[in-house]
Amino acid sequence: MLNQFAEALKKVGGQVTEVATAREAAVYIAGRINGTVLLPPQSSLERAGLAAALEAEGVTVIKDSWREHAPAAGAGVTGVNFALADTGTLVLDSTAESLRLTTTLPERHFALLDPCKILADSLDAVPYLRGFHERAPRNYLAYITGPSRTADIERVLTIGVHGPRELHVLLMPGLSADFYEL
Amino acid sequence: MSRERNRNYRQRVDEALATPRLQEALHTFGDAYVIARQNAFAGLDFEAMRTEIAEMKDHVREHRQDLVAEFTRNAEAAGAKVYLARTAEDANRYIAELAMQHGVKKVVKSKSMASEETHLNRALKAAGVEALETDLGEWIIQLAGQRPSHMVMPAIHMFRDEVAALFGKVTGQVESDDIPHLVQVAREQLRQGYFDADMGISGANMAIAETGGIALITNEGNARLATTLPKIHVALVGLEKLVPTLEDATKVMRVLPRNATGQLLTSYVTWIRGAVPCGDGDKELHIVLLDNGRSALAESPQCRDALRCIKCGACANVCPVYQTVGGHVFGHIYISAIGVILTAFYHGLENAADLVKACIGCRACVAVCPSAIDLEGIILHLREVLGDEEGIGTGKALVFKHIMRNRKLFHSMIRAASLLQKPVTRGERSIRHLPLFFSSLTEWRTLPAIAEKPLRDTWQAMPQRLDKPRYRVAFFAGCLNDFVYPEMGGDLVKVLNHLNVEVFFPKEQNCCGVPALYSGDRETAVALAEQNIEAMLADQPDFVVTTCPTCTMSLQRDFLELLQDNPVWAEKARQLADITIDVSRFIVDKLDGKAVFTDASGQEKVTYHDSCHLKRGAGVWEQPRQLLAGSGREVVEMAHSDRCCGFGGSYSFTSHPDIAKHILNDKVKDIEATGATCVAMDCPGCIMQIRGGLEKQEKSVRAKHTIELLAETLP
Numbered sequence: 001m002l003n004q005f006a007e008a009l010k011k012v013g014g015q016v017t018e019v020a021t022a023r024e025a026a027v028y029i030a031g032r033i034n035g036t037v038l039l040p041p042q043s044s045l046e047r048a049g050l051a052a053a054l055e056a057e058g059v060t061v062i063k064d065s066w067r068e069h070a071p072a073a074g075a076g077v078t079g080v081n082f083a084l085a086d087t088g089t090l091v092l093d094s095t096a097e098s099l100r101l102t103t104t105l106p107e108r109h110f111a112l113l114d115p116c117k118i119l120a121d122s123l124d125a126v127p128y129l130r131g132f133h134e135r136a137p138r139n140y141l142a143y144i145t146g147p148s149r150t151a152d153i154e155r156v157l158t159i160g161v162h163g164p165r166e167l168h169v170l171l172m173p174g175l176s177a178d179f180y181e182l
Numbered sequence: 183m184s185r186e187r188n189r190n191y192r193q194r195v196d197e198a199l200a201t202p203r204l205q206e207a208l209h210t211f212g213d214a215y216v217i218a219r220q221n222a223f224a225g226l227d228f229e230a231m232r233t234e235i236a237e238m239k240d241h242v243r244e245h246r247q248d249l250v251a252e253f254t255r256n257a258e259a260a261g262a263k264v265y266l267a268r269t270a271e272d273a274n275r276y277i278a279e280l281a282m283q284h285g286v287k288k289v290v291k292s293k294s295m296a297s298e299e300t301h302l303n304r305a306l307k308a309a310g311v312e313a314l315e316t317d318l319g320e321w322i323i324q325l326a327g328q329r330p331s332h333m334v335m336p337a338i339h340m341f342r343d344e345v346a347a348l349f350g351k352v353t354g355q356v357e358s359d360d361i362p363h364l365v366q367v368a369r370e371q372l373r374q375g376y377f378d379a380d381m382g383i384s385g386a387n388m389a390i391a392e393t394g395g396i397a398l399i400t401n402e403g404n405a406r407l408a409t410t411l412p413k414i415h416v417a418l419v420g421l422e423k424l425v426p427t428l429e430d431a432t433k434v435m436r437v438l439p440r441n442a443t444g445q446l447l448t449s450y451v452t453w454i455r456g457a458v459p460c461g462d463g464d465k466e467l468h469i470v471l472l473d474n475g476r477s478a479l480a481e482s483p484q485c486r487d488a489l490r491c492i493k494c495g496a497c498a499n500v501c502p503v504y505q506t507v508g509g510h511v512f513g514h515i516y517i518s519a520i521g522v523i524l525t526a527f528y529h530g531l532e533n534a535a536d537l538v539k540a541c542i543g544c545r546a547c548v549a550v551c552p553s554a555i556d557l558e559g560i561i562l563h564l565r566e567v568l569g570d571e572e573g574i575g576t577g578k579a580l581v582f583k584h585i586m587r588n589r590k591l592f593h594s595m596i597r598a599a600s601l602l603q604k605p606v607t608r609g610e611r612s613i614r615h616l617p618l619f620f621s622s623l624t625e626w627r628t629l630p631a632i633a634e635k636p637l638r639d640t641w642q643a644m645p646q647r648l649d650k651p652r653y654r655v656a657f658f659a660g661c662l663n664d665f666v667y668p669e670m671g672g673d674l675v676k677v678l679n680h681l682n683v684e685v686f687f688p689k690e691q692n693c694c695g696v697p698a699l700y701s702g703d704r705e706t707a708v709a710l711a712e713q714n715i716e717a718m719l720a721d722q723p724d725f726v727v728t729t730c731p732t733c734t735m736s737l738q739r740d741f742l743e744l745l746q747d748n749p750v751w752a753e754k755a756r757q758l759a760d761i762t763i764d765v766s767r768f769i770v771d772k773l774d775g776k777a778v779f780t781d782a783s784g785q786e787k788v789t790y791h792d793s794c795h796l797k798r799g800a801g802v803w804e805q806p807r808q809l810l811a812g813s814g815r816e817v818v819e820m821a822h823s824d825r826c827c828g829f830g831g832s833y834s835f836t837s838h839p840d841i842a843k844h845i846l847n848d849k850v851k852d853i854e855a856t857g858a859t860c861v862a863m864d865c866p867g868c869i870m871q872i873r874g875g876l877e878k879q880e881k882s883v884r885a886k887h888t889i890e891l892l893a894e895t896l897p
């Protein structure tokens with residue numbers, strides 16, 4: 001399933017890498033950005049100490065005033081609730097506005113995923129969608145499959161229109177086994 | 183009014199035909215699409231998936247009131263306001279008033295065909311509100327002051343240089359026509375818009391009753407921004423987008439991108455339920471459910487399946503007419519086959535009148551529609567309605583009503599025509615030129631002469647000495663076999679006799695009625711159906727064999743439909759339908775004759791053209807190939823073997839000869855590219871068209887019916 005996920009994601013222009021620790025993740029991210037990084041509050045990333053690890057690599061981490069900082073940020077970093085193997089899709093509970101700004105405005109999106117949270121396909125995801133709805137009355141759930149794209153001019157595929165141009169998935173075992181946690 | 187309308191339409195056809203790069207672009211896209219789609223469905227059961235969607239959507243139509251109530255209840259419980267708009271004006275008024283109440287000056291929009299349908303931007307402008315389209319394609323056509331020419335790719339008709347010029351006007355500098363550069367310009371120019379706007383307007387691909395949420399299937403990411411940054415979000419959603427559950431929504435989501443662009447999934451699927459956080463507070467979410475003709479459509483038993491449409495645009499992608507003239511001709515707001523139907527219900531029959539006739543009836547759309555809509559069948563029905571409303575043209579009406587229905591008169595007139603044509607045929611079988619007024623008919627294809635003696639007159643002279651025949655079958659010849667290509671009838675007898683089958687020719691048979699039906703004269707079609715049923719069943723044949731797949735469809739499908747409510751005829755129509763079979767299938771499936779005709783002298787290289795009505799109507803395409811290969815010929819596949827040849831009966835004579843000519847030229851190129859010396863097919867109409875094109879262009883490829891090629895193997 002992990003292989004299928006990685007293959008599908010690569011096909012749509014996503015990048016996949018494996019990391020063992022928050023420090024490795026921070027090194028990977030720090031080597032690929034210019035500018036600040038948006039890091040909204042997410043329990044799995046907090047437990048892993050990602051903010052500190054990024055700062056240790058010299059990265060400026062934004063943790064508030066999203067609307068003000070997001071437009072100029074170089075990258076957004078998030079966890080992932082779970083993923084779908086057949087299409088290479090990430091599922092993110094993006095109800096918090098900070099999550100949405102982080103994954104829409106910057107040119108790069110880094111997503112940390114525990115490989116134990118991969119489902120076979122979108123039909124398997126339905127019970128979890130229902131679960132989100134049961135837990136909270138209002139939600140904004142995002143399926144993200146690769147970077148932003150268009151073929152609106154002469155049907156030529158072009159990556160990065162309004163959303164991120166790059167999507168990096170960092171597979172980190174032990175990050176979180178909870179499908180409702182980011 | 184209708185004259186004026188028709189003149190404008192003709193002008194658009196001419197302009198489109200004079201834009202070869204448009205045709206080239208749409209052809210290239212169509213080819214790439216077919217491959218991408220095939221890959222996207224690899225390992226999946228498309229037929230099962232579309233049956234599921236069709237059933238689900240029918241359920242939604244039947245229970246729409248309950249589902250609207252359920253959706254509204256759940257959406258409002260999550261903090262949304264739901265408004266049911268009866269008409270386009272109603273929806274526009276609600277949105278414009280909302281904007282004015284909140285002092286909205288600027289709106290950002292993500293792609294919404296429903297807002298194109300209602301002309302929302304115009305209404306907003308009238309209310310002093312500026313609307314900015316943020317989908318790249320929509321922005322391009324907004325700048326150009328045009329309307330979409332495709333439901334999924336609105337600017338598919340535009341080219342990079344045109345886009346660069348438009349963008350240059352916005353930026354005030356010369357922009358290069360490098361596509362990544364242009365995309366970057368759009369990103370930069372539109373970005374600030376999301377922050378400045380006080381309202382975001384989106385459509386929705388699904389509205390889920392179970393949750394009261396909506397889902398958006400998109401690629402660019404603009405919908406995520408437009409539904410996040412502005413304080414107010416308005417979703418304008420056609421009522422047909424309702425689905426009962428999250429499973430149902432997921433099933434639509436699995437199919438839509440695959441069938442639209444060949445993607446497994448779009449970059450983004452966004453599930454929004456209720457008024458989510460926005461800035462320091464909550465968003466104000468309004469969901470406008472749009473009726474605007476959908477309830478009327480739901481009440482039309484003949485047309486209502488169109489409500490199953492999930493707006494994937496595939497019916498355009500594969501349509502030979504669309505590929506030839508584009509969506510500004512073959513469309514109003516909604517384009518292509520589904521556009522014909524939706525235009526009739528959402529924008530009035532008047533606006534659909536020309537479009538209804540522009541369909542060539544090849545059923546390519548029906549084969550790819552993920553909602554299993556019989557688009558061609560519905561368009562035919564609309565043609566009948568229009569025939570009643572506007573009349574079908576006095577000349578045609580006269581021929582159908584007074585001549586065709588009277589078989590003897592009809593047939594004696596064809597005989598008379600055979601004599602009259604003598605001066606132009608000069609004794610040949612093909613007419614290469616016609617004088618003056620008629621000359622346009624032979625400009626791009628030769629036409630066959632009407633035979634001196636029709637098949638019905640020579641039939642008795644063909645001896646059939648069979649001792650104990652396996653079957654006695656009746657031959658339904660159709661007009662072309664009877665009066666134009668009688669020799670095919672002789673070949674049929676020869677081939678079937680060789681398989682120990684006796685063939686007889688019921689003389690009372692008449693035209694199958696398709697020309698009348700396809701022109702919208704149902705009454706004549708009914709009269710002809712009754713005559714033919716009577717004639718064909720009279721001598722209790724084991725089978726009724728055809729050589730023309732359009733006739734086959736008529737006998738198998740149309741007669742049933744035409745007579746279904748008539749207790750006297752319905753049962754007989756069923757009987758006839760059950761025993762009707764086209765000749766290639768008959769030989770392979772019923773007579774096991776695959777390997778009987780073996781001696782094709784000299785290993786001719788043959789390519790095969792799939793006739794629309796044979797492949798997509800009767801589901802036959804393997805059998806003729808098996809017969810040809812079995813006869814020792816080398817069968818090579820041409821590209822687009824099942825693409826229409828452009829015949830379409832009166833389509834290529836009177837309604838759209840200019841479009842038909844282009845479609846034929848595509849076919850001739852594909853045939854030539856195979857290097858075959860013969861193209862086989864199972865339809866006399868296709869033979870007329872393809873042979874005519876090959877002859878006119880002086881190609882040394884012969885066009886033959888499979889039955890003729892089998893007869894050639896016999897002494």
Ligand code: SF4
Binds near residue numbers: 490
């Ligand atoms: S009619 Fe069918 S093929 Fe055409 S857009 Fe609708 S769902 Fe797609």
